[in-house]
Structure formats: structure tokens, C-alpha cells
Amino acid sequence: MSAAVKYTLGRIGLFVVVVLALWPVEVNIFLKLMLALVFSAAASFFLLRGWRDEMAEDLAVAAERRRAEKERLRAALAGDDQPAGEEPGDQPRA
Template identity: 60%
Template sequence: MSAAVKYTLGRFGLFVVIFVLLLPVPLNLLVKAMIALVASGGFGYFLLAKWRNEMAEQLESASSRRRAEKERLRAALAGDEEAAAAGDRAAEPGDRG
């Protein structure tokens, strides 16, 4: 399971748990939901720090891959033959089946 999915499910789970704990409290349902949202954000900051950091690392690696591919494509469009050949999937020998 990806780090983003784990973190999202963790945040949602915290919200649900806090909201269920607030059900017996005599407040408006919308107020309970707002309290649960704010409280789950606070608790999630501390309890889900590991998953949040994993998600940030995953997003950073994806961003760096996209940035490198963008630079390679710009170099290929500028006429750099090596950059064009480095990204040419048709030229890769393992792709022929």
C-alpha cells in the first residue's frame, strides 16, 4: 500500500474515531463534525508523522523523476542527440518481443 493511501486512511480513521466519541455529547451534528475535523488534524500531526514523512519522500522522488524527464525532453528538443537517444523507448533492446 502506498504511503499516500496509508496516510489518507489514517487521517480519515482518526476523524471517524473522534466523531464517534463525540456522538453522545449534546451538540449539533455539524459542530461535532467540525470539532472532529480540527482534533483529527491535531492528533494526526503527531500520530501520523511517520506516514506523512514517507508520503513526502514518495512525492519528492516522483517530482525529481518528472523534473529529470522534463530536462531530458528539453535537451532533446534543443537538438541534443544523446538526450534524445536516452529517452527513446523504441531503441531499447529489451522491448522487442
Template identity: 60%
Template sequence: MKPAVKYTLGRLGLFLAVFLALFLTPLNILVKAMVAFVAASGLSFILLRGWRDDMAEQLGEISARRSAEKDRLRSALAGDEQAAADGDRVAAADIAEHPKRADV
């Protein structure tokens, strides 16, 4: 499972657990939801640290790949033939790995 999905589901699960625990109290439902939201945020900061770090690492890798591709495209548009050739090889390898994406 992707780290971002796992972390999101973990946060949602913490919220629901706290909300259900507060369901026995005589508070208004909106107050229960607000308290559950704040409590789940604090608990997720402590309990889901590893999942949050995994998600941050995944997002950092995606950002680095996009930045590198953007730099390569800028070089290719500026006339760098080597960057354009590198992009052709990357596109051919991507099509070979994911043929359904080539239809888009």
C-alpha cells in the same frame, strides 16, 4: 500499500474515531464534525508523523523523476541527440516492464 493511501486512510480513521466519540455529546452534528476535523488534524500531526514523512518522501521522488524527465525532453527538443537516445532506451524499458501502458 502506498504511503499516500495509508496516510489518507489514517487521517480519515482519526476523524471517524473522534466523530464517533463526540456522538454521545448533545452538540449539533455540524459542530461535532468541525470539532472532529480540528481534533483529528492535531492528532494526525502527532500520531501519523512517520506515515506523513513516508508520503512526503514518495512525492519528492516522483517530483525529482518528473523534473529529470522534463529536463531530458527539453534537451532532446533542443537538438541534443544523446538525450533523445537516452529517452528511447527509457521508453523501451518502460514498455518492457509495463506492456499495458504501451497501448495507451
């Protein structure tokens, strides 16, 4: 399971737990949901740190891979790269 999925499910799970804990409290449902959102966000900051760091690392690796691929494609479009096995001075084969 990817780190993003684990972290997202963890955030949703914390929200549900806090909503269920606030359910017996006699206040407006909108206020309960807002409180649950704030409390679950604060709790996830501490409780889900490992999954958040893992997700951030995965996102950084993916961003670097996209950046490298973009640079490779730009170089190919500019004619800067050569196919494997050919030297820059070689004539194309007919």
C-alpha cells in the same frame, strides 16, 4: 500499499474515531463534525508523523523524477542529446 494511501486512510480513520467519540455529546451535528475535523487534524500531526514523512519522501522522489524527465525531453527537443552509441560529430547513416 503506497504511503499516500496509508496516510489518507489514517486521517480518515482518526476523523471517524473522533466523530464516534463526540457522538454522545449533545451539540449540533455541524459543530461535532467541525470539532472532529480540528481534533483529528491535531492528532494526526503527532500520531501519523511516520506515514506523513514517508509520503513526503515518495512525493519528493516523484517530483525529482518528473523534473529529470522534463529536462531530458527539453534537451531532446532542442537537439542537445544524441542517441546512445553516437558521437556528436558522427554523420547520420543513410
